[in-house]
Amino acid sequence: MLLELRDLHVNYGNVEALHGINLSVNEGEIVTILGANGAGKSTTLNSICGLVKATKGEILLDGEPIHSVPAHNIVKMGISQSPEGRRVFSTLTVEENMDLGAFTMKDSAKIERNREWIYDLFPRLLERRTQLAGTLSGGEQQMLAIGRALMSSPRLLLLDEPSLGLAPILVKSIFETIRKINKHGLTVILVEQNARAALKLADRGYVMEVGNIVLADDAKSLLSNPEIQSAYLGGKGL
Amino acid sequence: MEEFFQQLTNGLAVGGIYALIALGYTMVYGVLKLINFAHGDLFTIGAFLGLTLLTSLGLTDSVGPVAGLLVLAVMVVVLVGVVGYLLERIAYRPLRTSPRLSAVVSALGASIFFQNAIMLIWGARPLVYPHGLLPNITVDIFGVELPLIRIIMFAISVLLMCGLYYLTHKTRIGTAIRAAAIDQGAAKLMGIDVNRVISLVFMIGPALGGAAGVMVGLYYGQINFTMGWLYGLKAFTAAILGGIGNIPGAMLGGLLLGVVESLGAAYISIAWKDAISFLVLILILIVRPTGLLGERVADKV
Numbered sequence A: 001m002l003l004e005l006r007d008l009h010v011n012y013g014n015v016e017a018l019h020g021i022n023l024s025v026n027e028g029e030i031v032t033i034l035g036a037n038g039a040g041k042s043t044t045l046n047s048i049c050g051l052v053k054a055t056k057g058e059i060l061l062d063g064e065p066i067h068s069v070p071a072h073n074i075v076k077m078g079i080s081q082s083p084e085g086r087r088v089f090s091t092l093t094v095e096e097n098m099d100l101g102a103f104t105m106k107d108s109a110k111i112e113r114n115r116e117w118i119y120d121l122f123p124r125l126l127e128r129r130t131q132l133a134g135t136l137s138g139g140e141q142q143m144l145a146i147g148r149a150l151m152s153s154p155r156l157l158l159l160d161e162p163s164l165g166l167a168p169i170l171v172k173s174i175f176e177t178i179r180k181i182n183k184h185g186l187t188v189i190l191v192e193q194n195a196r197a198a199l200k201l202a203d204r205g206y207v208m209e210v211g212n213i214v215l216a217d218d219a220k221s222l223l224s225n226p227e228i229q230s231a232y233l234g235g236k237g238l
Numbered sequence B: 001m002e003e004f005f006q007q008l009t010n011g012l013a014v015g016g017i018y019a020l021i022a023l024g025y026t027m028v029y030g031v032l033k034l035i036n037f038a039h040g041d042l043f044t045i046g047a048f049l050g051l052t053l054l055t056s057l058g059l060t061d062s063v064g065p066v067a068g069l070l071v072l073a074v075m076v077v078v079l080v081g082v083v084g085y086l087l088e089r090i091a092y093r094p095l096r097t098s099p100r101l102s103a104v105v106s107a108l109g110a111s112i113f114f115q116n117a118i119m120l121i122w123g124a125r126p127l128v129y130p131h132g133l134l135p136n137i138t139v140d141i142f143g144v145e146l147p148l149i150r151i152i153m154f155a156i157s158v159l160l161m162c163g164l165y166y167l168t169h170k171t172r173i174g175t176a177i178r179a180a181a182i183d184q185g186a187a188k189l190m191g192i193d194v195n196r197v198i199s200l201v202f203m204i205g206p207a208l209g210g211a212a213g214v215m216v217g218l219y220y221g222q223i224n225f226t227m228g229w230l231y232g233l234k235a236f237t238a239a240i241l242g243g244i245g246n247i248p249g250a251m252l253g254g255l256l257l258g259v260v261e262s263l264g265a266a267y268i269s270i271a272w273k274d275a276i277s278f279l280v281l282i283l284i285l286i287v288r289p290t291g292l293l294g295e296r297v298a299d300k301v
């Protein structure tokens, strides 16, 4: 097992946002986390990255606890995130954003291989590499956020709503790219509002409601689960 | 024309000093969104440390004026950098998650502390830098006789600014500093140790301010424990003028303010010299609160 969350509790001030969740991810999988606004999906990803600290429970990577590791050391352990809202460095160029993705990397040959692969995944970024990230379109910023996260050669990639606010055609291509990234050997945790597309892509899925995981199953079973269909898939079947 | 050129070059020399101090304000604001009100006093500390080291070590006698002043400047830069580092660790870091006002109060407190410490150590009376360290000669440029020291001052501040620009815009750690200024959370996701970036900024800014302190001592000859207040306020104006948080903006703002002030003093009235800076500050805040190069609105002080 690559990653495991055990009875994870997270607080914001006095308010508990995660009430003890259990979640596991195997090497090579795509795992999706579904849930309504405020369910705690981003909080879950941010706690894995150390941006928010667990008040109780454990986060294990290869069986080793990482919940006390400071956020800036997590990326060295092979975990990187494309955060909700993209959060590209808007007054830096595309290339500078990419370089920052490789901030912890020493091996320059490897950095260049990564860069080449990412520009291959997102040729648009190559065209725009001298442009300020803030001047990119929403879709391009999303590509940059994912590309930047890939620069550190992660084993585990966390994607927080990569399709948010994108035109349908771009959504399709982002999902296609996620599949390619996974085929490349990366394990992916995908948080999505676009539940149908996410479940079609994923191996397994978790459903969160107000800080709890209420359902965990194979993606296929979740797709055909009537409750999920009515709550997250717009009521229609496949 | 001669008069104009004299005032212009004088303004650039003084403006270079403002710019060096302004960089400290702007870099700290960039990463912490905090006006470090104690920054002017770090500049004063630089001036006094410079004088003490100058008179006690006798470097200019043993290794010659140029090498001596260079060694002296390096020592001051390092020492003031350390003071800046300690300032952040003691006065600001414990308040990182507190309401903004706490940090502002702490900054004001640190400023009062430094001023009193300087007064206790070096006394309340003005002190004088030794004369004749730099040859009092003039250089003929386009038919105008300019004091050599003015040219040297300007050259040094430009050199330091180029160095800083290179550091912040062309190096890995500099890119990390700019990234942390934009989004600390995202910077952490990149593996950037934001606390180290903040410490670094609190060393670089004061170090430049300390260097400016020595330069003022050498240029004007006289220093006193309250000098950081006026220089600090002018440099702060320069930072706002250029767009607070913006590094090239602080450089431009400093030089521009120096020139405006110098020309204003010459052609309007010398009595208005200091008022001009504040007039400039008020005008920018009204007309262009983001400053010349700034994108952010300076809404928080």
Ligand SMILES: Nc1ncnc2c1ncn2[C@@H]1O[C@H](COP(=O)(O)OP(=O)(O)OP(=O)(O)O)[C@@H](O)[C@H]1O
Pocket (backbone or CB within 6 Å): A012, A017, A035, A036, A037, A038, A039, A040, A041, A042, A043, A044, A084
């Ligand atoms: N920085 C914060 N401070 C205080 N409360 C927060 C903070 N971030 C999130 N919360 C709260 O924690 C809960 C979970 O938020 P989270 O962002 O993890 O939800 P989410 O599932 O990602 O929602 P969305 O689909 O809207 O992105 C919410 O009730 C939210 O209001």
Ligand SMILES: [Mg+2]
Pocket (backbone or CB within 6 Å): A041, A042, A043, A084, A160
């Ligand atoms: Mg979210």
